[in-house]
Amino acid sequence: MSAHQHLRRLTVSTIAIPKRMATVQKSVQYVPDWLYQPLLLEPRLIPKPWGGNRLSDKLGLPSSAEPIGEAWLLSDHPIHKSRVTNVESGRYTLGELVLHWPEAILGYPASRFPLLIKIVDACENLSIQVHPDDTTAKHLAPNEGGKTEAWLILEARENALIYLGLRRGIDRETLVRELVRGAIHLCLNTFRAKPGDCYYIPAGTIHALGAGVCVLEVQQSSDATFRLYDWGRVDIQGKPRPLHIEAGIAALREPNPEAGPQQALQLDSAWEQLIKCPYFSMYRLSWSGQQALATPGILIPLSHEIAVEARHRYFSVRPTYAGLFPAILNRVTLVSRCTAQVIWITWPMPDIAA
Numbered sequence: 001m002s003a004h005q006h007l008r009r010l011t012v013s014t015i016a017i018p019k020r021m022a023t024v025q026k027s028v029q030y031v032p033d034w035l036y037q038p039l040l041l042e043p044r045l046i047p048k049p050w051g052g053n054r055l056s057d058k059l060g061l062p063s064s065a066e067p068i069g070e071a072w073l074l075s076d077h078p079i080h081k082s083r084v085t086n087v088e089s090g091r092y093t094l095g096e097l098v099l100h101w102p103e104a105i106l107g108y109p110a111s112r113f114p115l116l117i118k119i120v121d122a123c124e125n126l127s128i129q130v131h132p133d134d135t136t137a138k139h140l141a142p143n144e145g146g147k148t149e150a151w152l153i154l155e156a157r158e159n160a161l162i163y164l165g166l167r168r169g170i171d172r173e174t175l176v177r178e179l180v181r182g183a184i185h186l187c188l189n190t191f192r193a194k195p196g197d198c199y200y201i202p203a204g205t206i207h208a209l210g211a212g213v214c215v216l217e218v219q220q221s222s223d224a225t226f227r228l229y230d231w232g233r234v235d236i237q238g239k240p241r242p243l244h245i246e247a248g249i250a251a252l253r254e255p256n257p258e259a260g261p262q263q264a265l266q267l268d269s270a271w272e273q274l275i276k277c278p279y280f281s282m283y284r285l286s287w288s289g290q291q292a293l294a295t296p297g298i299l300i301p302l303s304h305e306i307a308v309e310a311r312h313r314y315f316s317v318r319p320t321y322a323g324l325f326p327a328i329l330n331r332v333t334l335v336s337r338c339t340a341q342v343i344w345i346t347w348p349m350p351d352i353a354a
Contacts, residue, residue, distance in 0.1 A: 031104045031328055034087050038299070038308050038315050038332065039324040041082045041094065046070040049233060049241070052123035054214065058320055070120050073322035074298060076113035077221050084324075086315075094324070107296050107327035107349045114347055115280055117298060117322055118217040119154070126209040127227040127241070128163065128184055132251040133203035140247045141224035148203045149219035150262075150275045150282060152343065154302070156193035157212030162261075163188040164199060164207045166254045175206075176249065184229045191261055198262045198274040198282070204253025216300065218345055220279050226251055274343075283344045291334045296327035298345040299334075306342060307335040 043059050048069025055071045056063045074094065075082045081093040094113055102110045120126075131147035132140050151162075163185060166175065170187045178184050188206060191199075193213045201207050206228070209215065226248035227241065234240050264284070265273040270291070275282040285291065293299075299306070301319045308315045308323070310332040317323035325332055334342070 031101055035097070035101060035104055035326060036311050036328060037086070037313060038310060038317065038329075039084045039094075039097070039326065040086045040315075040317065041074050041322045041324060042085050043321065044072045044075070044080045044082070046072060046080075049235060050122055050124040050126055050211075052121055055119060055121050058119070060318075067123065068121065069123075070118050071320075072116065072118050073300065073320075074113075074115070074117040074324065075221070077116055077223060079223055082322075101328075104328040105296070105324070105326045106347070112221065114221055115298070115345070116219050116221045117300070117345065118219070119214065119320060120151075120209060120217050121214045122209045122211055124233070125163075125211050125231050127225075127231070127233075128188070128206065128208040128229040130206050130226050130228065130248040130251045131201075131203050131222070132224050132226070132247075133253060136204070136251045137222070137224055140226075140251060141222070144222045144224035145220065146203045147220050147222040147224050148277060148279050149201045149217055150277070150280075151199045151201065151209070151215040151217055152274065152282070152284075153193050153195050153197050153199075153213060153215050155214040156195055160193040160212035161210035162191040162193050162199060162207075162213065163210060164191065164201065165189045165205055165256065165259045168255075172249060172252065175252075179228060179245065182229070182232070189260070198264065200259055200262050200275055200277065202253070202256050202259055202277070204251055205256050205259040206248075206252060206254065207259075216343065218275070218280055218282055278348065280348075281346045283346075284341065285334075285344055286339060286341045287334075288336055288339045291336075293325070293332050293334060293344065295325040295329040295332060296346070297325050299323040299325060300343040300345070302341045302343060304336075304338075304340060306340060309333040309335060 045068045047066035051067035051069030055068045072080050076095045081095045084092050098105050098113050134146035137146045175187050178187050226244035228248045270287040272284045306317050
């Protein structure tokens with residue numbers, strides 16, 4: 001059955017829509033007709049020594065001889081600029097669209113897209129690391145910027161762990177002493193990883209994703225990572241990866257009481273707010289039938305393909321792929337005959353004087 005037929009048969013839901021953070025002035029710049037649609041983004045697989053082979057299967061992409069640790073679903077970072085696969089005027093990168101039509105895409109003037117969305121598949125422990133905040137990054141990673149992030153656990157082996165934040169009573173001197181001894185992991189809080197749980201990692205929080213955990217990661221658009229400890233890992237030449245101990249200790253902002261597992265806020269029968277921070281908000285929507293959404297935002301289906309009606313045209317977003325819904329759409333309708341679950345990610349918009 002087509003998405004159009006679904007739309008005719010189902011009854012529109014009365015579920016409330018989370019309000020956006022500000023009303024934004026409309027741009028008077030010419031916007032081509034083909035931008036009035038959800039933008040489907042091409043994922044990029046990123047090799048990592050701690051990765052595995054699940055992500056290529058999950059996304060239906062060709063397998064790799066190298067272990068794949070990350071799939072970048074949406075990115076305007078210099079390492080990888082996501083390509084939009086469904087625009088009629090040719091293949092654009094996300095960065096090119098933001099450069100030409102920032103208000104149509106984001107809802108406000110900007111020079112780059114503010115977020116980076118990944119799936120991270122940890123077959124081994126990730127390094128124990130720290131990301132700088134915006135202020136520290138000006139000195140330690142001036143080409144990157146700060147990196148606050150959140151994890152939604154998609155899969156986890158039994159007894160898999162999240163390492164996050166310093167244990168009570170651990171100060172910097174103790175941390176450095178245990179780092180030298182190779183026991184820094186004993187200084188961190190540990191949490192049992194359970195699918196569906198969400199963790200907030202503000203910049204400056206020490207952390208590591210444990211072996212056997214696969215997460216959806218939402219973060220500021222930055223690759224600033226300072227590794228303190230890499231579990232003795234070496235490459236095929238027997239060489240360890242570089243550590244950044246001095247920068248990592250300088251970037252540390254502990255304790256941070258906001259860091260850690262988050263209690264989902266139930267907004268109504270279908271909507272949960274998982275994260276709300278200065279850089280992004282993340283919601284989980286579970287429903288069947290039709291569901292209206294106010295744009296802009298990023299949609300990531302978790303369970304199955306989702307049909308979308310936008311301006312009397314019909315689209316679909318594949319599971320674990322990212323669809324970017326431009327601000328200029330204003331409103332779209334999601335359609336699912338059975339109970340579906342999606343993640344909806346938004347960003348704060350500044351008030352702009354008329």
